[in-house]
Amino acid sequence: MTLAAATNEHLASISNTLIYSSMAVYTLAFFAYIAEWLFGSRSKVGRTAAALTGAERTAAAPAVTVRQAGGTAVLERPKVVVRSASGARDVPDGPGAHGGDEQGDLYGRIAISLTVLAFLVELGGVVARAASVERAPWGNMYEFNITFSTVAVGVYLGLLALKKNVRWLGLFLTTTVLLDLGLAVTVLYTASDQLVPALHSYWLYIHVSTAIFCGAVFYVGAVATILYLFKDSYENKLQAGGKPGKFATSVLERLPASASLDKFAYRVNAAVFPLWTFTIIAGAIWAGDAWGRYWNWDPKETWSFITWIAYACYLHARATAGWKGRKAAYLAMLAFACWLFNYYGVNIFVSGKHSYAGV
Amino acid sequence: MSNTDIDKSPEQEDLGAAGSRLSTAPREETANVPGFGVVGWVRWFWRQLTSMRVALLLLLLLSLGAIPGSLIPQTSADASKVEDFRAAHGTLAPVYDKLGLFHVYSSVWFSAIYILLFVSLIGCIVPRTWQFVGQLRGRPPAAPKRLTRLPAYTTWRTEADPEQVHEAALALLKKRRFRAHRTGDAVAAEKGYLRELGNLVFHVALIVLLVAFASGQLYKSDGTKLMVEGDGFSNALPQYDDFKSGSLFQTDELVPFSFDLKDFEGTYEVSGPNKGTPRTYEAKIRYSEGAYGKKKPTTVKVNEPLKIGDSKVYLVSHGYAPVVTVRDGRGKVVFQDAVPLLPLDGNVTSNGVIKVMDDYRDGRGKKDQLGFQAFFVPTFDPKSGTMLSQFPALLNPLLAVNAYHGDLGVNSGIPQSVYQLDKKHMKAFKDSKGKLLKKLLQPGDTLKLPDGAGSITFEKDVKEWAGFEIVQEPGSGWALGGALAAIFGLAASLFIQRRRVWVRAVRGADGVTVVEMAGLGRSESAKVPEELGDLAGILYDQAPGAPDPGDDPAATPDPQAVPAEGAEK
Ligand code: HEM
Numbered sequence: 001m002t003l004a005a006a007t008n009e010h011l012a013s014i015s016n017t018l019i020y021s022s023m024a025v026y027t028l029a030f031f032a033y034i035a036e037w038l039f040g041s042r043s044k045v046g047r048t049a050a051a052l053t054g055a056e057r058t059a060a061a062p063a064v065t066v067r068q069a070g071g072t073a074v075l076e077r078p079k080v081v082v083r084s085a086s087g088a089r090d091v092p093d094g095p096g097a098h099g100g101d102e103q104g105d106l107y108g109r110i111a112i113s114l115t116v117l118a119f120l121v122e123l124g125g126v127v128a129r130a131a132s133v134e135r136a137p138w139g140n141m142y143e144f145n146i147t148f149s150t151v152a153v154g155v156y157l158g159l160l161a162l163k164k165n166v167r168w169l170g171l172f173l174t175t176t177v178l179l180d181l182g183l184a185v186t187v188l189y190t191a192s193d194q195l196v197p198a199l200h201s202y203w204l205y206i207h208v209s210t211a212i213f214c215g216a217v218f219y220v221g222a223v224a225t226i227l228y229l230f231k232d233s234y235e236n237k238l239q240a241g242g243k244p245g246k247f248a249t250s251v252l253e254r255l256p257a258s259a260s261l262d263k264f265a266y267r268v269n270a271a272v273f274p275l276w277t278f279t280i281i282a283g284a285i286w287a288g289d290a291w292g293r294y295w296n297w298d299p300k301e302t303w304s305f306i307t308w309i310a311y312a313c314y315l316h317a318r319a320t321a322g323w324k325g326r327k328a329a330y331l332a333m334l335a336f337a338c339w340l341f342n343y344y345g346v347n348i349f350v351s352g353k354h355s356y357a358g359v
Numbered sequence: 360m361s362n363t364d365i366d367k368s369p370e371q372e373d374l375g376a377a378g379s380r381l382s383t384a385p386r387e388e389t390a391n392v393p394g395f396g397v398v399g400w401v402r403w404f405w406r407q408l409t410s411m412r413v414a415l416l417l418l419l420l421l422s423l424g425a426i427p428g429s430l431i432p433q434t435s436a437d438a439s440k441v442e443d444f445r446a447a448h449g450t451l452a453p454v455y456d457k458l459g460l461f462h463v464y465s466s467v468w469f470s471a472i473y474i475l476l477f478v479s480l481i482g483c484i485v486p487r488t489w490q491f492v493g494q495l496r497g498r499p500p501a502a503p504k505r506l507t508r509l510p511a512y513t514t515w516r517t518e519a520d521p522e523q524v525h526e527a528a529l530a531l532l533k534k535r536r537f538r539a540h541r542t543g544d545a546v547a548a549e550k551g552y553l554r555e556l557g558n559l560v561f562h563v564a565l566i567v568l569l570v571a572f573a574s575g576q577l578y579k580s581d582g583t584k585l586m587v588e589g590d591g592f593s594n595a596l597p598q599y600d601d602f603k604s605g606s607l608f609q610t611d612e613l614v615p616f617s618f619d620l621k622d623f624e625g626t627y628e629v630s631g632p633n634k635g636t637p638r639t640y641e642a643k644i645r646y647s648e649g650a651y652g653k654k655k656p657t658t659v660k661v662n663e664p665l666k667i668g669d670s671k672v673y674l675v676s677h678g679y680a681p682v683v684t685v686r687d688g689r690g691k692v693v694f695q696d697a698v699p700l701l702p703l704d705g706n707v708t709s710n711g712v713i714k715v716m717d718d719y720r721d722g723r724g725k726k727d728q729l730g731f732q733a734f735f736v737p738t739f740d741p742k743s744g745t746m747l748s749q750f751p752a753l754l755n756p757l758l759a760v761n762a763y764h765g766d767l768g769v770n771s772g773i774p775q776s777v778y779q780l781d782k783k784h785m786k787a788f789k790d791s792k793g794k795l796l797k798k799l800l801q802p803g804d805t806l807k808l809p810d811g812a813g814s815i816t817f818e819k820d821v822k823e824w825a826g827f828e829i830v831q832e833p834g835s836g837w838a839l840g841g842a843l844a845a846i847f848g849l850a851a852s853l854f855i856q857r858r859r860v861w862v863r864a865v866r867g868a869d870g871v872t873v874v875e876m877a878g879l880g881r882s883e884s885a886k887v888p889e890e891l892g893d894l895a896g897i898l899y900d901q902a903p904g905a906p907d908p909g910d911d912p913a914a915t916p917d918p919q920a921v922p923a924e925g926a927e928k
Contacts, residue, residue: 078513078876078899080892203662274850281842290662292581292673292830294838295572297464298436302429309422313415315853319384320411338422346429 011132016185018125019146023181025118026174032111033171036097039104040254091235091257096167098254111170112160119153122181126150138208141347145184149177152216159220166264168255172223203286210279214272215339218311221268222336225329228261232326262325266318269332273311280304303342310335381857381881383487383494383555384411408475409482417476424472428463431455435462477569484562491555499549501542502861502877509861509877511888513895516871517864519902524864524874527901531894532860545863554881557851560844567841575834580604580613586620587680587697587824593617594670594829614670614831618646621656623677623823627751635706635750642674642825659827669833676826678702678709679737681758682818685715685729688722688811697822700735701778706748709735712780713760713815714767721764722811728767730780731815734759758817761797762788762808788812857881860891862898871905874898 098104126147130137137143156173159166234252237244244252255261283304288294295301314331317323323331407413432440441461445452459466506512517524525546532539532548539548582599584592592598594613622643628636640661645654648667659665665672680697687693693715700711715729738750739757746759765785788796788808798806800817807814858880866872876898878891 078515078892078895078904080511080513080888080895082511082888270853274846274853277849278846281846284842285839286662288835289664292664292671292675292828293832294835296436297428297433299429302425306422306425306429309418309425313418313422316411316415316418319382320415322412323415 008132011128015125015128015132018121018128019181019185022118022122022125023178023185025114025121026178026181029111029114029118030171030174030178032107032114033097033174036104036108036111037171037251037254039101039107040096040098040250091259093165093256093260094168094252094254096165096254097171108167108170111174112167115153115170115174116157119150119157122146122150122153138212140188140190142184142188142190144212144343145180145188148212148215149180149184151212152219153177155213155216155220165256165260166220168227169220169223172227173220176219176223203282203289207279207282207286210275210282214276214279215343217268217272218276218336218339221265221272222333224261224265224268225332225336227255228258228265229326229329231255231261232258232329234258262329265329265332269311269335270315273315276308276311280308299346300342303338303346307335307338307342310338381859381879383490383558405482408479409486411483414476414479414483417472417479420472421476424463424469427460428469431460431463433462433464435464473569477566480562480566484559484566488559491552491559494555495552498540498542499538499547499859501547502545502863506861506863506875506877509879511878511891512876513891514873514875515895515899515904516867516873517899517902518905519864519872521864521866521872524872524898524902525862528862528864528898531897531901532862535894537860544865545861548860548862549858550860551855551857553851554855554857555852557848557855559848561848561852564841564845564848568838568845571834571837571841575605575832575838577605577607578612578834579830579832580608581828581830581832583675583826583828585676585699585824585826587699588620588622588822589697591617591619592827599829612831614668615650616646616648616652616667616670618644618665618672619654620644620825623825625677625751625823637751640674640677642677642827646672669835670829670831673828673830674825675828676702678707678824678826679735679753679756680822680824681733681735681756682820682822683713683731683733683758684816684818685713685719685731685813686816687719687813688724689720690813691718691720693718693813697820697824698733699824700733704747705751707737707751708746708748709737711735711778714769714777714780716767716769719813721813727764728785729813730763730765730767730782730785731760732763732780737821753821756802756821758800759797760800760806760815760817761795762806762815764788764812856886858887858890860894864902872902874902 096105096108098108126137126143129143129146133143137147153173156166156169230248231252234244234248235258256264280301283301284294287296287301310331314328314335317328317331432444434441448455455461459468463469503509521544525541528546529539529541532546535550537548537550538552539546541547580602581604582602584598584600586592594616596602596610596613620642624639624641624643626638628634628638642659643656644659644665645656646665646667647654657665659672659674661674664674678700680699682697683694684692685694694713698711698713700709702709711733713729713731713733715731719727719729721727734746735756735758736746736748737752737756738748738754739746740749740755743749746757763780763782763785768781768784790796790809796806796809798804800806800815802817802819802821805814805816858878860876860878863875864872865875876891876895878887880887
């Protein structure tokens with residue numbers, strides 16, 4: 001064995017160790033998030049119900065206030081009053097998983113710190129893997145999975161760093177990241193391997209990296225959409241005078257209002273849609289260089305196209321009266337299901353068994 | 360009221376009018392019953408077809424319709440898989456055939472979906488474009504009566520003159536590149552028209568893409584050519600091994616060029632678990648454009664085709680071509696050439712045939728024909744005990760041949776593969792023990808045929824061959840242009856907010872001016888209140904606040920009235 005190969009195998013084993021370590025840290029983060037939710041459940045929050053059933057809505061407050069300071073009147077700048085569009089429910093956002101509980105908040109912060117740590121460790125694992133195969137770490141499903149979860153967590157942390165109200169995503173995200181990594185290290189593991197000439201192309205870097213990024217962001221959008229559907233039913237029930245279960249109340253009260261979740265999901269999906277479009281086009285350009293035809297209707301291409309159309313449907317639905325809200329959310333779920341199938345389904349069922357398995 | 364473009368209906372000052380036409384999306388019409396007669400029905404049908412709801416359904420149908428093609432084998436992708444499927448599913452296959460499921464993307468029903476979608480798209484774009492032009496020529500609608508009802512609102516009292524406030528607001532908004540104008544007691548402004556433009560560009564780009572794609576299919580040509588090192592090719596129909604073209608393609612549309620293959624090089628991983636995995640493939644060629652162009656050297660690699668005009672030359676396959684000499688009974692050389700053999704596995708174990716047709720005389724001087732079956736391994740490893748190659752590069756080449764004589768059948772008129780031997784009218788040469796004559800040849804070795812029938816020599820020269828695919832697909836430039844326009848249009852359409860701002864200043868009964876500002880976005884965006892706050896801040900500096908007569912110093916805005924979004928900043 002040559003020296004280079006030995007270094008590579010060494011790096012590959014470092015990468016494996018890092019990935020396993022990150023799983024351990026994610027697990028700790030997972031428990032910390034659970035603690036945050038548990039402590040949060042002690043607090044009494046019933047703001048949604050209050051807002052929906054309360055008789056008097058707060059009127060638009062006067063925007064200018066005069067404060068007496070040292071005898072002279074100092075006028076504050078006018079404040080902007082925001083209200084939702086007519087017809088929409090005016091429900092305040094929940095306080096987050098900690099529910100305003102101090103200890104819960106502390107655990108939440110610990111969870112986020114642990115998530116950051118796990119993210120860094122996992123990132124190290126991905127980088128070591130890349131170094132061991134001397135290429136970008138996305139040549140097979142194992143590498144795709146570890147990169148994907150790293151990017152998804154990165155997106156989450158990025159949104160947090162931008163001070164977006166996304167802390168409530170933490171538990172759902174770490175749960176799926178653990179599933180994703182578990183799948184990667186058990187079922188999908190592939191010893192490190194270099195690429196065949198057909199994959200030697202800078203379009204690979206462009207196409208696959210944007211695909212992974214889009215997937216991670218679509219994933220965040222999908223989580224928000226699911227939570228929106230729950231929260232929306234919850235609010236509907238309250239509005240109709242129903243009394244939701246205790247557990248549902250405890251969890252859903254702490255989430256943002258359904259309108260906020262819906263808006264968040266829309267923004268996230270809409271923001272990556274152009275990038276997803278670009279991903280498909282980059283893939284087509286690459287196919288044009290590698291196979292001589294830029295569009296072949298091969299299963300991967302077809303499912304990317306289907307996913308794209310499904311997201312276009314969703315965006316159209318949002319712009320169409322009568323399709324907003326739940327119906328559009330179902331379309332968004334469908335679109336993400338297409339994305340998932342394109343990744344797992346096509347890799348496992350379609351190309352693996354000569355394109356007619358599953359029929 | 361001043362000269363605004365909006366209709367003077369009673370609701371003119373309602374939020375509805377102020378919020379109208381923030382987009383050119385068609386309004387959803389509720390189940391309107393078609394009028395009488397054919398015209399009524401046609402109009403009804405057209406309105407349905409171009410509605411957003413139907414566009415949505417057609418989009419859903421398109422994505423559903425694309426699914427079977429990804430699960431059922433397609434003739435266009437792999438005809439042999441379709442045959443396998445037919446053989447395996449006797450009852451299902453005819454049904455699939457009827458439904459066109461073996462060629463979904465060119466089937467009648469799939470075409471119907473996308474053609475309807477594109478008719479709908481055109482029917483949608485044209486009126487929207489007119490409407491958009493109308494909006495550009497008109498002016499932002501006047502302020503609604505009750506600005507407090509808008510999604511973002513702010514107000515303050517000032518000593519400044521209403522006229523002054525209006526002037527300042529107009530100047531500020533114009534500086535911020537709003538389209539702003541005075542309407543009665545307020546300033547109305549709007550910004551973000553690029554969103555609508557982007558949306559229209561995107562939808563038009565989709566049409567461009569489709570047309571480019573369709574014309575590419577109709578005019579394209581696609582052929583393959585196998586070339587041994589040293590061979591030449593010029594781009595004309597008879598030179599291809601295999602050629603397909605779209606239904607509107609004409610042979611004189613082939614881009615004139617020619618090239619010679621100088622050298623093919625493949626490198627492979629030499630050690631480790633991936634030993635033998637290809638690393639690079641390169642074909643060194645010399646090409647010339649046009650009929651008499653100057654020869655230029657270049658390299659064609661996988662992923663890096665040679666582009667000449669609309670034509671692209673791809674490197675798609677490679678293999679070995681051992682040089683073989685065949686002598687006849689008289690000792691005369693009747694065949695000497697590199698024989699391209701087809702790879703059977705990743706380590707380029709290859710096979711093929713050598714056909715000697717003319718000029719050959721057997722041991723007794725009689726005319727005959729010879730056929731050899733050749734089996735070749737670039738790296739033979741005696742330890743492996745198999746005739747399978749152990750490595751894809753030429754490390755220890757070995758050629759195994761067996762020989763036949765008789766009628767090759769090449770003159771029977773039935774087209775024959777150059778890689779197969781039709782042994783119907785041929786007899787195998789036997790060795791002295793009566794067994795099939797065969798021999799493993801190392802470079803330089805010769806196999807003598809019995810009865811002085813001649814010999815075959817594996818020369819010390821193994822050439823490589825490269826398979827090229829030459830594709831000509833006009834319109835791919837348009838497709839690329841359309842795709843880029845689509846991305847930029849889409850980005851503009853999704854990231855740019857179209858929004859309106861109104862500023863109203865009215866002198867109250869107490870002589871103090873009340874300034875009200877309100878903002879409205881097409882969708883509820885955090886940016887609208889942020890921007891409004893920003894504008895209000897600047898305007899406030901120019902028209903500073905005056906204390907409220909009955910102001911309570913402790914009163915601060917109720918935090919509940921400022922939900923998280925607006926409070927972000
Ligand atoms: C070929 C299939 C089509 C695709 C892939 C597609 C895609 C899209 C996308 C991604 C958007 C989102 C942009 C935004 O929200 O501003 C959009 C908006 C829009 N599309 Fe399409 N579209 C298609 C066909 C159509 C058709 C047939 C119509 C007309 C009936 C149409 C009318 C519209 C309108 C009016 C908007 C803007 C809605 C708004 O202002 O928010 N589209 N389209």
